[in-house]
Amino acid sequence: QVQLVQSGAEVKKPGASVKVSCKTSGYTFSDYYMHWVRQAPGQGLEWMGWMHPNAGGTHYSEKFQGRITMTWDTSINTAYMELSGLASDDTAIYYCARGGGPGSYPFGYWGRGTLVTVSS
Amino acid sequence: ETVLTQSPGTLSLSPGERATLSCRASQSVTSTYLAWFQQKPGQAPTLLIYGASSRATGIPDRFSGSGSGTDFTLTISRLEPEDFAVYYCQQYHYSPFTFGGGTKVEIK
Numbered sequence: 001q002v003q004l005v006q007s008g009a010e011v012k013k014p015g016a017s018v019k020v021s022c023k024t025s026g027y028t029f030s031d032y033y034m035h036w037v038r039q040a041p042g043q044g045l046e047w048m049g050w051m052h053p054n055a056g057g058t059h060y061s062e063k064f065q066g067r068i069t070m071t072w073d074t075s076i077n078t079a080y081m082e083l084s085g086l087a088s089d090d091t092a093i094y095y096c097a098r099g100g101g102p103g104s105y106p107f108g109y110w111g112r113g114t115l116v117t118v119s120s
Numbered sequence: 121e122t123v124l125t126q127s128p129g130t131l132s133l134s135p136g137e138r139a140t141l142s143c144r145a146s147q148s149v150t151s152t153y154l155a156w157f158q159q160k161p162g163q164a165p166t167l168l169i170y171g172a173s174s175r176a177t178g179i180p181d182r183f184s185g186s187g188s189g190t191d192f193t194l195t196i197s198r199l200e201p202e203d204f205a206v207y208y209c210q211q212y213h214y215s216p217f218t219f220g221g222g223t224k225v226e227i228k
Contacts, residue, residue, distance in 0.1 A: 035217075037165075044209055045157075045165065045219040047141060061216040095164055106212060108176055110164040 004096050004111035011117045016058040017084040020114045021097025022096035029077035030054045033106065035069065036081045038092040039113075046092075050099055051079060086118045122147055122207050131228040139196040141223045143209035148189045150168035153213035156185055156194045160205045161223075168207075170196065199225070 007021040028117065030053040038046050049060035051070040058070045069082045079096055093113040100106040123146040133139055143154075151172035157165035167176040169185035172192055182197040196203055204227050209220040 003161075010158075044222050045159075045210070047210075047217040047219065052154070059215065063216065097165075105170040105176065107165075107170070107210070108167050110166075113164055 002098065002109045004098065006094075006096060006111040006114045009115040009117070010041045012086050012116055013118065014087055014120055016086050017082060018086060018116050018117075019080055019082040020094050020096075020116070022081075022111050024078040024079070024098070027101075029072075029079075030074050032101030032104070034070075034072070034079045035097045035099050035107065037095045037097055039095070040092040043092075048081070048094075052099075055060055065109070072089075083116075086116075088118050090116065091118045092116060121216055122149065122211055122214045122218050124211060124218055124220035126200050126207075126209060126223045128223060129221070130224045130226060133199055134228045135199050135201055137199050139194075139199055139203075139225055141194040141196075141207055141225075143192040143194070143220050145190045145192070145211060147214070149192075149211045149213045151188050151192075153211055154185075154187070154192055154209045155212065156183075157208045157210065158179075158203075158205045159208065165208065171207075196225075201227075 003025045005023045021074045033049045033050045033052045036048040051058045067084045071080045096111040098109040125144045127142045156169040159165045167225040173185045184195045206222045206224045
């Protein structure tokens, strides 16, 4: 079955960077988009961008341009999202969510989320 | 950016009642790229509806989606106790892919 397992919670100081991982199994990693979505405490959902291993591409929300990097390692079927220049309002749960691919609709599978806390 | 406005913000209903949730887009969205999610406290969102009206795998048929253009609706025909949660619409037609602000369905 499809699984997305995210890395553990992080505490970072303002100005630092964080790198969250999303290890996948149960499907052909390279054939599907992967999205990242975040949710600040008590707030709604915010889409950050997508990556596609086979296409070798990424697309980021303009809001995060310049400080977000999505990468992947196909040898271990893992996606990464790195966010730099952290500020207190980056405190949120960060989710990976599988996007569309062969015979499948997007956002059907999500990781359980990684809490990133930014605090001095 | 395509703004999605969900209404009402909170819906207070009793089990067995019908719930009707609205999602209005600031510009026309192709139905293919409109989704609905359910989120319970402490959990990741769960996809309910994609393509505006298609139920995701395993979603009960009491959930239905409809609409086109700028107006979309999620209907829960008869609320079960496990349906009390927050619901979000999302468009993935235009970048950035945006979510509505959510509708909380609470027990009356």
